[in-house]
Amino acid sequence: MADLSADIAALPDKTLLVLDDDAPLRTRLGRALEQRGFETTLVGSVSEALAAVRQAPPAFAVLDMRLEDGTGLKVVEAIREARPDSKVVMLTGYGNIATAVAAVKSGAIDYLSKPADADDVARALLARGDEAPPPPENPMSADRVRWEHIQRVYELCGHNVSETARRLNMHRRTLQRILAKRAPR
Structure with a gap:
């Protein structure tokens, strides 16, 4: 800092x-x-x-x-x-x-x-000019990125579990289990 x-x-x-x-x-x-x-x-x-x-x-x-x-x-x-x-x-x-x-x-x-x-x-x-900033010190984990994506699709589907499961091409019960858990770190 x-x-x-x-x-x-x-x-x-x-x-x-x-x-x-x-x-x-x-x-x-x-x-x-x-x-x-x-x-x-x-x-x-x-x-x-x-x-x-x-x-x-x-x-x-x-x-x-x-x-x-x-x-x-x-x-x-x-x-x-x-x-x-x-x-x-x-x-x-x-x-x-x-x-x-x-x-x-x-x-x-x-x-x-x-x-x-x-x-x-x-x-x-x-960051100066064309110089790209360095990668983040602590990027989101793959599990967190997946969870964020599922939450976004769930929100776009009006919190409809069946529609979300259909769009994500996953079983409804699997989606319900994921939604019931806390966000991964």
Whole structure:
């Protein structure tokens, strides 16, 4: 963290917009990034984020992909128009290749899965030019990635176990057992 704080302290503009509709995560991530030296603005919706970008375009942004009132891609576009040199990192609880490609095409420099560590987010924001940030120190386990995917499909199916099992091509009872367990680490 000391190296990151020094790198952030050397920045001419430390403004950072954090957009996430999960208030505890947004607050925790915002505080952690503020402790590292960023000047954070925390917002919980696309409309709040667009207003914040119009008022003062940030040098950096950490945006959630899926929100109740839209998508973080809309905010990426607004930031790119207002401040082309801004660095944007997308966060999502439901990572997949299609959304990662869409995020990068819209102008994001990186795409991280939730829960993202503040150091990983800061490293992604501070990556220079074409240099890719280093891989995360503690990536999600394969079991956790699988569990996240199942939860996402379950949510998209309106919490209908039978429909979720059909879409995942698994037995309904197997799915019920997985859903009854706690999330793996």
